[in-house]
Amino acid sequence: MSTAKALRGRPRSEAVERAILEGVIKLIEDGVPLAEVSIELVARTAGVGKSTIYRRWSGREALFCDALLAAEAPDPDLPGTSVRDDLIAILEAVRRRGVVNRSSALLHNVHAQMKSQPRLWEAYHATVIEPRRRRTNEVLRRGQETGEIRADLDVDLVNDLFVGPLLVRSVIRPGADLPESLPTDVVDAVLAGLRPPE
Structure with a gap:
């Protein structure tokens, strides 16, 4: 569960969250070093805006943790x-x-x-x-x-x-x-x- 799910606001799209998490995994599978996997790069890969990611995760550390959990x-x-x-x-x-x-x-x-x-x-x-x-x-x-x-x-x-x-x-x-x-x-x-x- 993403660390941002407890925040109030409009309902979160599970499809969008899945696309973002899969974007992180795809970048790493493609050989992009972890240090170079930025929020901007993930947003481009997932086809979403950076603000869409920041509404769900506080930063790249929280996003990476959720991506790793999703892969397990x-x-x-x-x-x-x-x-x-x-x-x-x-x-x-x-x-x-x-x-x-x-x-x-x-x-x-x-x-x-x-x-x-x-x-x-x-x-x-x-x-x-x-x-x-x-x-x-x-x-x-x-x-x-x-x-x-x-x-x-x-x-x-x-x-x-x-x-x-x-x-x-x-x-x-x-x-x-x-x-x-x-x-x-x-x-x-x-x-x-x-x-x-x-």
């Missing part, structure tokens, strides 16, 4: 049956993004370029990465409340213990396997070490 599968609904099941669903989404990033030169290229643009990286971190971490932390806190995870552990550290192995295989070891069983294997292995002593 949405985050899954959590089953809510147990902390274990919710963690497996979260890690399966991470695994799928890793598979897609490997097969998509576009996403791989964008993530690499974003790190050289601090404002864009900060916006991506705030609007994409942090909400996902908060969601996982909520599941982990619930696990502490139900006794599935030790209450004395730092939730941020535990989050890293679950997500870290998939990120290592997706980013640091791009040739490593990302089998369908990986989320379950990671969750079961980490949970075994985090359970309170009986």
Whole structure:
């Protein structure tokens, strides 16, 4: 959802928003460096005026974040049956993004370029990465409340213990396997070490 959708005003055209987001993706697919993808260039590519973009997004950082989110599968609904099941669903989404990033030169290229643009990286971190971490932390806190995870552990550290192995295989070891069983294997292995002593 675009960051500007909460603003009041006339109803937004989903077709126009889609054309703008697709314009960003097309420019990057055509090899335009991220630093050169300006609001003006996106407007020309999408066939809209710059004001049409600024009515929907506060700037290029917000626009790029929404374009990247549009290029990814949405985050899954959590089953809510147990902390274990919710963690497996979260890690399966991470695994799928890793598979897609490997097969998509576009996403791989964008993530690499974003790190050289601090404002864009900060916006991506705030609007994409942090909400996902908060969601996982909520599941982990619930696990502490139900006794599935030790209450004395730092939730941020535990989050890293679950997500870290998939990120290592997706980013640091791009040739490593990302089998369908990986989320379950990671969750079961980490949970075994985090359970309170009986």
